[in-house]
Amino acid sequence: MPTAIPLGAPIWADANTPDLARDLDFYMRLFKWSSFDTGEEFGHYTELCLGSTVSVARAVGGLAPNPPGDANALSAWGVAFHVADCFQAAADAEKLGATMVSHPVRVGDDLVYAAMKDPDGGAFGLFEPMSEHVGFTAFDEPGAAVWFEYVYDGAPVEAMQFYSELLNWSLKVPESDDPPHDDAPYVELWTHETHLLTSATVEFGGARMALGPEVKMQPHWLVCFGTDSVDLTAAKAVDYGGRVAVAPVDDPGGRMAVLVSPTGAHFTIMSSKKQGNEG
Incomplete structure (x- = not known):
């Protein structure tokens, strides 16, 4: 298994944002985070870390710019949970009354992710790691x-x-x-x-x-x-x-x-x- 995070536990947290520059300035000053832009291929998704260089950076979450079709949506934090098989977990979630917001999709060679809403309407994610380089690498400490x-x-x-x-x-x-x-x-x-x-x-x-x-x-x-x-x-x-x-x-x-x-x-x-x- 590519991560020590237990199955079923929170493995990642991120927020959408209508203003990436504004949010980055806020969070980086508040928590002393550093940021790493994944580039245009991944929609400038930005990883937030403790530590100022790639060699020592430990991930605490991410920021995702709003898509062009919903550019002004309010920002909100979301949580994703560790699953062994994202496709199976998404299907199981639907059987239990959840709604699939976005079908499982592979993100590079790192993970498979699906966005869901629980039966009461709460948003959450299902996250299947395929690499040891994804998920929280800083947890249970100031700034994480x-x-x-x-x-x-x-x-x-x-x-x-x-x-x-x-x-x-x-x-x-x-x-x-x-x-x-x-x-x-x-x-x-x-x-x-x-x-x-x-x-x-x-x-x-x-x-x-x-x-x-x-x-x-x-x-x-x-x-x-x-x-x-x-x-x-x-x-x-x-x-x-x-x-x-x-x-x-x-x-x-x-x-x-x-x-x-x-x-x-x-x-x-x-x-x-x-x-x-x-x-």
Whole structure:
């Protein structure tokens, strides 16, 4: 297998953008990312990395310029999940009630990708790696993705049944004596990791009921990036042309805030995350 990322786990995150130059300036200043343009052949898809040179760069995500037919679409972050066979997974997803937005397509010699919408309308991707050079190579540290959260105007555990069946996730509802998560129903998301004769479940995210203005939004995945200081990063985001959608607050998983890029993409910043293993 070309990646150590477990099957079913998030393997990539990226955002579309109507203004690549503006977004690059925002994110590179906010997270100290570097960028690498894949060129005209791939629509100037731009990889975002920690590290300033190709030899040391570690990938955290990507930015995709909007296609000419939808040039002014608002920016949005999306999450793709690791599958062994993208064609089979896309077919299975449709049988479970998902909608195929774009059929599986091979991208160079690196991966096969399909864009989907779950039965509740939330967008996600299916990602079959064919090279060890794709997927996250930086994770769970400042400037990289640390957590993934699904926001849904309804019972989270019901929304997650689709993903559980498709991607073999385990769902865990926190015990009654666990700290409340924003006083809203919550379900933890775990995927399975196998090493030789041992196996474990790894927590990578959660799903919660939408709150306040989120109720009017389509169900969606939030990408959560790590930072050493949530408050300072939120203040810098405003200085760099973004805005704060949810002000910094202490959460059971750590301090967090929801930010919005200059072109409209919502994402979360977190000081830490809940993490653990179960045998």
